[in-house]
Amino acid sequence: MSPTPPTIRVLHGAQILTALDALAALRIRVFRDWPYLYDGDLAYERKYLTTYAASSRACCALAEVDGLAVGATTAVPLADETAEVQAPFLAAGIDPATVCYFGESVLLPEYRGLGLGHRFFDLREAAAAAVPGITHTAFCAVERPADHPRRPADYRPLDAFWRARGYAPRPELTSWFHWKDLDEPEETAKPMRYWMRALPERAP
Numbered sequence: 001m002s003p004t005p006p007t008i009r010v011l012h013g014a015q016i017l018t019a020l021d022a023l024a025a026l027r028i029r030v031f032r033d034w035p036y037l038y039d040g041d042l043a044y045e046r047k048y049l050t051t052y053a054a055s056s057r058a059c060c061a062l063a064e065v066d067g068l069a070v071g072a073t074t075a076v077p078l079a080d081e082t083a084e085v086q087a088p089f090l091a092a093g094i095d096p097a098t099v100c101y102f103g104e105s106v107l108l109p110e111y112r113g114l115g116l117g118h119r120f121f122d123l124r125e126a127a128a129a130a131v132p133g134i135t136h137t138a139f140c141a142v143e144r145p146a147d148h149p150r151r152p153a154d155y156r157p158l159d160a161f162w163r164a165r166g167y168a169p170r171p172e173l174t175s176w177f178h179w180k181d182l183d184e185p186e187e188t189a190k191p192m193r194y195w196m197r198a199l200p201e202r203a204p
Contacts, residue, residue: 003110006063006070010123013056020049022069023060030106034152035144037181052103055080059127063107063116071107073120075100075127077134088173088194089138099196100128102139121165129199137199139167140175140192150183167195 011019021042028040052058055076063071078086078099086096105120128137141158144151159169173194178187 003114004065005114006065006111006116008119008123009062009064011060011062013058014053016049016053016058016060016074019060019062019069019072020046020053022062023049023072026069026072026106026108027104030108031104032182034150034155035142035148036179037150037183039180039182039184049074051080051082052076057131059124061120061123063111065111070111071116071120073105073124074103075124075137076103077101077131078138084177085175088175092170092172094136094173097133098135100124100131100134100137102137105139117161118165125199135199136196138170138173138194138196140173140194142177143191143193162195166197168197170194170196 016023024040024042024045027045028038028042031038031040052060052074057080058074058076060072060074062069078089078096078101081096081101085101089096089099102121102124105117107116125137128134171193173196175192175194176189177192178189180187
């Protein structure tokens with residue numbers, strides 16, 4: 001039997017605080033899987049998500065079934081992001097005021113394949129286009145070694161999906177984020193590579 005199609009609820013700025021615990025729990029659950037293998041911490045998640053809640057220009061789309069969050073995605077102008085996220089763009093000579101940064105796009109496995117991935121991108125790109133000065137959108141994804149022992153044999157990366165949405169990898173843009181993998185005793189640094197595309201209606 002097909003799952004009940006989720007409804008989408010969009011929150012802006014401080015409204016995100018009302019869904020903080022649901023977002024945190026969802027991120028921890030989804031990011032336990034490959035390729036993130038994230039051994040999540042609720043306190044850290046709340047702190048991370050307040051970056052979005054602190055920006056009046058940030059948005060979060062929640063996919064819900066019977067009031068329960070089954071998926072979520074976030075977007076915030078890069079100028080409102082942390083220095084850690086801004087750093088590679090500044091180093092490459094890209095003005096943060098021209099970029100909208102897309103955070104996570106997480107969805108429980110049973111609700112994948114229903115078109116919600118595209119819906120999330122549509123919502124975030126529309127939010128980016130509504131911010132004066134934004135000409136590009138960007139997100140980052142973790143890079144793992146091809147021979148990583150925990151890489152599933154049937155794993156299919158999302159590169160083709162992202163390219164179909166008009167995104168291209170930008171190897172010169174890299175952040176190193178720290179978290180503890182499920183099988184690690186402590187946090188280690190992981191490379192996060194960025195993908196970008198121009199908003200056609202804003203491209204110079």
